[in-house]
Each structure stands twice: as C-alpha cells, then as structure tokens.
Amino acid sequence: MKTSLDCIPCFIRQATDTLKMAAKSENDRMRLINNFLQWIGEVDLDQSPPAIAQIIHRRLRGILPTDDPYRAAKNMHNALAASLTPSIRRRIEASPDPLTMAVRYAITGNIIDLGAKNSIGFGEIYAELQSAPQQPIFGDMEAFKKAIKQAKTILYLTDNAGEIFFDRLLIERLSDAKITLAVRGNPVINDATRSDAQAADIGAVAEIIDNGSDAPGTILDDCSSEFRRRFGEADVVIAKGQGNFESLTEKSGNIFFLFRTKCPVISSNSGFDLGTYVAANHFTRKDISCN
Amino acid sequence: MKTSLDCIPCFIRQATDTLKMAAKSENDRMRLINNFLQWIGEVDLDQSPPAIAQIIHRRLRGILPTDDPYRAAKNMHNALAASLTPSIRRRIEASPDPLTMAVRYAITGNIIDLGAKNSIGFGEIYAELQSAPQQPIFGDMEAFKKAIKQAKTILYLTDNAGEIFFDRLLIERLSDAKITLAVRGNPVINDATRSDAQAADIGAVAEIIDNGSDAPGTILDDCSSEFRRRFGEADVVIAKGQGNFESLTEKSGNIFFLFRTKCPVISSNSGFDLGTYVAANHFTRKDISCN
Numbered sequence: 001m002k003t004s005l006d007c008i009p010c011f012i013r014q015a016t017d018t019l020k021m022a023a024k025s026e027n028d029r030m031r032l033i034n035n036f037l038q039w040i041g042e043v044d045l046d047q048s049p050p051a052i053a054q055i056i057h058r059r060l061r062g063i064l065p066t067d068d069p070y071r072a073a074k075n076m077h078n079a080l081a082a083s084l085t086p087s088i089r090r091r092i093e094a095s096p097d098p099l100t101m102a103v104r105y106a107i108t109g110n111i112i113d114l115g116a117k118n119s120i121g122f123g124e125i126y127a128e129l130q131s132a133p134q135q136p137i138f139g140d141m142e143a144f145k146k147a148i149k150q151a152k153t154i155l156y157l158t159d160n161a162g163e164i165f166f167d168r169l170l171i172e173r174l175s176d177a178k179i180t181l182a183v184r185g186n187p188v189i190n191d192a193t194r195s196d197a198q199a200a201d202i203g204a205v206a207e208i209i210d211n212g213s214d215a216p217g218t219i220l221d222d223c224s225s226e227f228r229r230r231f232g233e234a235d236v237v238i239a240k241g242q243g244n245f246e247s248l249t250e251k252s253g254n255i256f257f258l259f260r261t262k263c264p265v266i267s268s269n270s271g272f273d274l275g276t277y278v279a280a281n282h283f284t285r286k287d288i289s290c291n
Numbered sequence: 292m293k294t295s296l297d298c299i300p301c302f303i304r305q306a307t308d309t310l311k312m313a314a315k316s317e318n319d320r321m322r323l324i325n326n327f328l329q330w331i332g333e334v335d336l337d338q339s340p341p342a343i344a345q346i347i348h349r350r351l352r353g354i355l356p357t358d359d360p361y362r363a364a365k366n367m368h369n370a371l372a373a374s375l376t377p378s379i380r381r382r383i384e385a386s387p388d389p390l391t392m393a394v395r396y397a398i399t400g401n402i403i404d405l406g407a408k409n410s411i412g413f414g415e416i417y418a419e420l421q422s423a424p425q426q427p428i429f430g431d432m433e434a435f436k437k438a439i440k441q442a443k444t445i446l447y448l449t450d451n452a453g454e455i456f457f458d459r460l461l462i463e464r465l466s467d468a469k470i471t472l473a474v475r476g477n478p479v480i481n482d483a484t485r486s487d488a489q490a491a492d493i494g495a496v497a498e499i500i501d502n503g504s505d506a507p508g509t510i511l512d513d514c515s516s517e518f519r520r521r522f523g524e525a526d527v528v529i530a531k532g533q534g535n536f537e538s539l540t541e542k543s544g545n546i547f548f549l550f551r552t553k554c555p556v557i558s559s560n561s562g563f564d565l566g567t568y569v570a571a572n573h574f575t576r577k578d579i580s581c582n
Contacts, residue, residue, distance in 0.1 A: 005311065005320045008328075009304035016296050029296045030336055037299075038332030045325050 050217025077162025139280025341508025368453025430571025
C-alpha cells in the first residue's frame with residue numbers, strides 16, 4: 001500500500017511522541033525535533049507507510065539515548081492486558097462460538113496502537129472491551145474459520161505489545177494446527193518483540209520466532225530468510241494490525257488480516273468504514289478521498 | 292509564547308490540509324508535500340507559533356496555484372454564520388445580561404478554527420451553540436465589563452472567517468465607544484481578512500482596518516505602522532482566538548483575550564483547562580507537561 005498525504009502528519013506526530021518518551025528536557029526535545037526536521041526531506045515518500053516509519057524510527061533511535069523508547073509504554077500495556085486476560089478467557093469459553101469471540105477480542109486488542117494514536121487510556125480500553133462481544137466482524141469470517149479448520153500450519157504475525165495477550169487467547173482456539181507466532185526482530189514504536197511474546201507466555205501455546213526486521217509491519221524483503229521460508233510454507237497466515245495490512249495486501253497467499261480500521265487512510269484502502277472490526281483476505285479498495 | 296513540541300505535528304497537518312484544498316491531484320499533493328518537507332528544516336523553531344505558521348503558509352502559497360487556499364472554506368463558514376446570526380441576536384437580546392451572553396457566543400464562534408483542527412462540521416457548530424448559553428466564562432469577566440464601560444476607543448482583533456459574524460454581535464453590545472475592527476492584512480489559513488469583515492457588514496457598526504500582516508496572529512513588529520498606532524492608542528484591545536493569544540500575551544496594555552482553549556499547548560500556557568471559555572487579561576501559566 002502506498003503512503004498517502006494523510007500519513008505525513010501521523011509520522012511527525014509519532015516522532016514528537018517518541019521524543020517525549022525518551023528525551024530528557026523540553027530543550028532537548030526541541031533541539032532533536034529540529035535535527036529531525038532538517039533530515040525528513042531526505043525520505044522517499046514513494047514507499048509503504050511501514051517502510052517510511054521504519055526509516056523514521058531508525059533515525060529517532062539514532063539521535064536518542066535509547067534503542068527502545070516505547071519500552072515503558074509496552075510494559076504498561078502488557079501489565080494491563082495480563083490483568084484482563086483471565087476474565088476475557090472466561091467470556092470466550094462461555095460463548096456459543098468461542099473462535100469468533102476470540103477473533104473479536106483479538107481485534108479489540110488492536111486498539112492498543114501508539115502508531116495510530118498518541119496515547120490510549122485505560123478508560124478507552126475498558127469501554128472497548130465492554131462493547132467487543134456485540135461487535136460485528138466484517139470481511140471473510142466464514143472463510144477464515146474454514147481455513148483454520150483445514151490448516152496444518154499457521155503463522156501468526158503480531159502487531160503490538162499488550163495486544164499480544166489478546167492474540168494468545170485467539171491462538172488457544174486455533175484447533176490442532178502447529179502455530180508459529182512471529183514478532184518484530186527489533187523494537188519499533190510499541191510493536192511486540194520477543195520479550196513481549198515471553199511476557200504473554202506464548203511459548204506455552206506456539207513457537208515464537210522473530211521476523212528479523214525493525215519495520216512496523218511485515219516487509220518481506222527486509223525479513224530474515226528463515227522468516228520468509230516460514231511465511232511461504234504456512235498453510236494460513238494471520239496478520240494482525242494496520243502495519244501488516246499496509247505491507248502485505250499486495251502479496252499472494254492465504255493471508256487473513258485481522259484489525260480495526262483506526263484511520264481514514266486504512267478505511268479507504270481496505271474498503272471498510274472507520275472503526276470496523278475486520279477479518280478479511282479480500283479487499284475492495286475505495287477510491288481515496290482527500291476531503 | 293514559544294512554540295512547543297506539540298505544535299510541530301499541527302503545523303504539518305495544516306500543510307497537508309492546505310495541499311488538499313488547493314492541489315489538483317494526489318500526485319500533485321505528494322510532490323508538493325515532498326517539496327515542503329525538504330524545506331521545513333530551514334524554519335527557526337525558536338519563535339512563536341503564529342510566526343512559524345506565517346512562514347509555513349507563505350511557503351505553501353508560494354508552491355500552490357492560489358494565494359488564498361482557504362477561500363472556499365471561509366465562504367462556507369461565513370454563509371453558515373450568516374444564517375445563524377438572527378436567532379443568536381434574539382437570544383442575546385432576550386438574556387438578562389446581553390453583554391456577557393454576547394461574549395459567550397463570540398467565544399463559541401472561535402471553534403471555527405482550521406488552524407487548530409482539520410475540519411469543523413456543521414453538527415459540531417450546532418451542538419456548541421446549544422451548550423453556549425450555559426458555558427461559564429473563566430478569567431476576568433468583571434474587569435472586562437468595567438473596562439468596556441470606561442473605554443472611549445476599543446480595538447477588536449478578529450480571528451477567523453465565520454467567527455467574525457459572532458464578533459459583530461458582540462460589537463453591537465460594546466456601549467458607545469468608538470470601535471475599530473482589525474482583520475489580517477493578507478490571507479492565511481481561514482483567518483478573517485477585509486472581505487470577510489465586509490461579508491459580515493461590520494462597516495455598519497465599526498471601522499474596518501487591516502493589520503498589514505499575513506501572520507495568523509498579531510505580531511506587532513510585522514504589522515503596519517498605522518495598525519501599531521491604533522493598537523497603542525486604544526483604551527481597550529479585545530484579542531480573539533488562540534493566534535492572538537500566542538502572539539500578544541507578552542505585550543503590555545489593556546488587552547482582553549477571548550478564546551476557547553482548543554489544544555493542550557494553549558491550555559498549559561494559559562492555565563485554563565482544555566475546552567474552557569476564556570475572557571481574561573491575566574494568566575497564570577501552568578508548567579508545560581509533555582505527558
């Protein structure tokens with residue numbers, strides 16, 4: 001998916017958010033944003049949003065005294081999600097259709113996204129969890145169920161920390177297939193890495209691998225050859241979140257995208273209204289409207 | 292007031308909004324934002340937000356085929372405000388304290404601000420108008436009333452098109468003082484210029500002048516000498532909106548600022564919570580928090 005004009009303010013907001021998390025003083029932050037703005041013109045905008053975000057966040061980590069500015073935010077979201085997991089698991093178990101309910105909560109978890117928003121409050125997460133059981137899922141849910149039933153191997157591509165606890169609840173419902181869960185290879189924004197998968201104890205239900213990349217999405221050419229092999233061999237790929245959608249929609253394969261449409265650009269590109277719960281492997285792209 | 296880190300994404304969002312209004316195609320918009328990002332690093336961030344916005348919008352007008360990209364938006368807001376004026380005037384007349392009620396509606400009109408937001412829907416304006424009569428006004432309202440009563444000359448600095456119709460309703464209530472209304476000297480964002488003052492027929496109730504500047508605020512050093520003379524001689528200055536607050540808070544004089552706090556930066560700098568109706572000439576600045 002190509003980057004559109006509306007992605008640009010979001011990239012800059014991600015940069016200022018990152019500086020707030022990791023720079024020591026307002027003076028430092030202003031000096032660093034000045035440095036950043038002097039460099040931003042060098043970025044080739046004719047790439048997907050995750051490819052541009054990868055370059056931007058590499059630069060930010062390069063000028064900051066930390067290589068993981070979002071670590072504290074990720075820890076907080078992991079702790080919150082861990083505290084919610086037992087009650088959500090009970091709700092899934094009590095549902096007449098546990099797989100669909102688990103998909104619903106996995107999509108709910110996708111609101112914990114500091115790439116699409118500058119903060120996510122506990123109140124917002126709780127409100128979303130309350131409405132989750134009633135949310136209709138748009139796309140290809142029946143095809144998803146069928147594919148899951150037939151699959152012998154499933155590759156699950158995660159999105160964010162915190163959210164990964166909700167992913168675990170879905171993985172617990174994915175029948176008897178061999179599940180591999182892939183996180184990012186290095187920290188970028190609040191995307192889940194290996195330590196987040198371990199915090200959610202995913203090892204108990206799936207094999208954990210990383211994709212070898214620091215893009216906030218799955219740019220196959222940038223991933224390790226081992227990851228690409230797993231990607232090619234999986235019967236079904238489950239790709240969570242907007243970043244994976246942005247980077248994988250043009251790839252062939254049995255990929256099911258699970259996400260919530262959180263910005264107008266994704267809404268236009270996926271064909272689903274803003275705020276929709278999506279589980280789909282086919283998309284009817286709307287014309288991008290800039291009004 | 293100095294520019295803070297949180298102003299930066301807002302400037303970039305203003306740039307993309309402007310390109311959407313005036314560039315012909317998505318290809319053109321992407322080419323122009325690329326051009327803009329290659330230039331943005333040259334801007335000295337150690338200035339007030341209106342000074343930076345002035346430089347940015349000059350640049351945008353320079354690369355666009357129009358010198359007034361917001362003209363259509365301004366016309367639409369003027370037409371909407373014109374249609375609302377008779378009923379609001381009746382509400383002000385029916386109030387036990389018409390001056391305070393007129394101040395309230397003048398502040399309500401300040402939500403029509405495309406600098407602080409990328410769009411303002413009719414629904415949002417109607418909802419705000421419904422709640423306006425109950426809004427408490429924070430600051431120095433009694434001092435404002437006293438100053439107005441004693442003033443022989445009042446200089447009224449406008450903010451945006453559309454909003455200027457609400458300003459007229461307040462001007463109608465400003466006793467027998469000689470009123471001069473000053474608009475921006477040239478188009479910038481959706482700030483009111485002379486044609487907007489004429490659309491609201493301000494000439495019937497005040498003398499219309501312009502400040503000679505294309506900053507979205509009042510940077511005295513950038514204004515005409517004639518404007519500066521009027522500014523210095525006025526018994527009372529009424530300064531509408533965030534841009535005038537950002538550029539005039541450090542100036543001495545009997546200046547009353549009327550605005551709604553629409554962003555966290557202004558909230559921190561004014562000491563009033565987000566969303567507050569403010570009519571004040573003294574401010575207790577909060578420490579800026581970047582969290």
